[in-house]
Amino acid sequence: MKPFKLGVLGYGKMGKSLIDGLLERGFIDESAIHLYTPHSAKSALVDHPDMVIQPSAEDLVQAVDVVLCCVKPQILPEVILDLRMALRHKVLISIAAGIRTDQLIALTDPSTQVLRVMPNLAVQVLKGVTLISKAHTLDSDWFNTCAVMFEKLGTVMLIDEDKMDIGxxxxxxxxxxxxxxxxxxxxxxxxxxxxxxxxxxxxxxxxxxxxxxxxxxxxxxxxxxxxxxxxxxxxxxxxxxxxxxxxxxxxxxxxxxxxxxxxxxxxxxxx
Ligand SMILES: NC(=O)c1ccc[n+]([C@@H]2O[C@H](COP(=O)([O-])OP(=O)(O)OC[C@H]3O[C@@H](n4cnc5c(N)ncnc54)[C@H](OP(=O)(O)O)[C@@H]3O)[C@@H](O)[C@H]2O)c1
CATH class of the missing domain: 1.10.3730.10 (ProC C-terminal domain-like)
Incomplete structure (x- = not known):
């Protein structure tokens, strides 16, 4: 697996749980994680001092290969649309409840590879369950990298897009x-x-x-x-x-x- 830089948008309950879990598992160096979060950057730095805090979402996207979007579903379209150009040729992972893969595709440039996943809070303690939608547009290398990333945090299940909500x-x-x-x-x-x-x-x-x-x-x-x-x-x-x-x-x-x-x-x- 090639090394990559991971950008996390949002340091709420899930952003923090995912970062904590990945670092606990030694999946990625703290310095390879970049974060943009409007209000919680200080507490993120207390938790993980070597993480790179970016001044804006756009700076974050430009600095990384993979963007893990951990914002609320209600604001996700606005956040992603603003980043449409910056996200070109990047990988975008959304954990937002309800937002379908076809919507992520519609919001992004065709060169952006998108993945819809649904992790749960237990990823923080490496016992999570993460559902991955089969409708992703990742190439096989990025898909394997992302699947391995979530496998480090517990169980991963690949499921049909239309079962993601009940899942x-x-x-x-x-x-x-x-x-x-x-x-x-x-x-x-x-x-x-x-x-x-x-x-x-x-x-x-x-x-x-x-x-x-x-x-x-x-x-x-x-x-x-x-x-x-x-x-x-x-x-x-x-x-x-x-x-x-x-x-x-x-x-x-x-x-x-x-x-x-x-x-x-x-x-x-x-x-
Ligand atoms: N909670 C769960 O158990 C769970 C499980 C699976 C999936 N999810 C999904 O995970 C996502 C996040 O949920 P959550 O429970 O972690 O919510 P949350 O605790 O409210 O966190 C949301 C985060 O979004 C950040 N944010 C707001 N506007 C932003 C912007 N423009 N750019 C970047 N970050 C921004 C906030 O940052 P500041 O703190 O800096 O203001 C906040 O930390 C949701 O889409 C939800 O559907 C949640």
Whole structure:
């Protein structure tokens, strides 16, 4: 793999997570990462003093080979259109929810190679899942380089463009769904343990449950049946959740997130 300079636009939650993960993994030298971020440059420099802070987005794009765009979907079209000329013959990676590859192509010059990915927050701790859209326009060298970059941060899955929105719910949103569930369970235990004890029990149990599911190859539904003995304590709670239609509510929540991801893509990408 040839060495390259990586430009990151935006040092928010994802920009920081991706940079932290890549540096932790030793994928790239800190000095080969250039950053433009309107307000967070100082904190970025505290985290990574050898990173190159660029004074503008245009300076950033001109200085690098690959631009990793970590801005909100709502402002992405404006940001990219302003950089259209500077992005000629560069690689542009977008992590924005909802913004489709055809929109990235429409926003950029034909010489710009574009890649739509959907990472999740766990890339920071090298256990992320990154979905890569098959509709990318990268040549094989750049595709391999970018795929390796995200593989360093966890699991990579290549999927159809039309499944990116629902995929982004299953991977990008799921950490928040799971945390929501854990927080609710914690509430139910009514602080009978210290915070540290409660969290240890919850985290270790989640890790053990995932390992059990993976190693036994049973489905989540089968696991529910294994834990719920008739007239036992677990079945009481599961029965209550079912009576309250929590499965329907969760399925509806997933569809709501997917619809919102699609709506985020309803932005004007005309030149
Ligand atoms: N959060 C997640 O779990 C997650 C997961 C997958 C994908 N995503 C996607 O990741 C993207 C970023 O999300 P986020 O959660 O990281 O948002 P965020 O924390 O709000 O960060 C957005 C960043 O964009 C920067 N920014 C604003 N205007 C800019 C401009 N003109 N040029 C360059 N940078 C600019 C801001 O910089 P300053 O701080 O300097 O103002 C801010 O740091 C979104 O498109 C989202 O759909 C998020």
């Amino acid at each position: 982004s719910v299953l991977t990008g949103s799921l950490p928040a769904y799971l945390a929501f569930f854990l927080d609710s369970v914690k509430l139910g235990s009514a602080s009978q343990f210290s915070e540290a004890e409660t969290l240890e029990m919850l985290y270790e149990t989640v890790k053990g449950t995932i390992a059990y599911l993976e190693e036994t190859h049973i489905t989540p539904l089968e696991l529910i049946n294994r834990v719920c003995s008739p007239n036992g304590s677990t079945i009481e709670g599961i029965r209550y959740l079912r009576d309250q239609h929590v499965e329907d509510l969760m399925a509806h929540a997933v569809r709501q997130s997917e619809a919102r991801a699609k709506a985020l893509g309803n932005v004007d990408c005309e030149k």
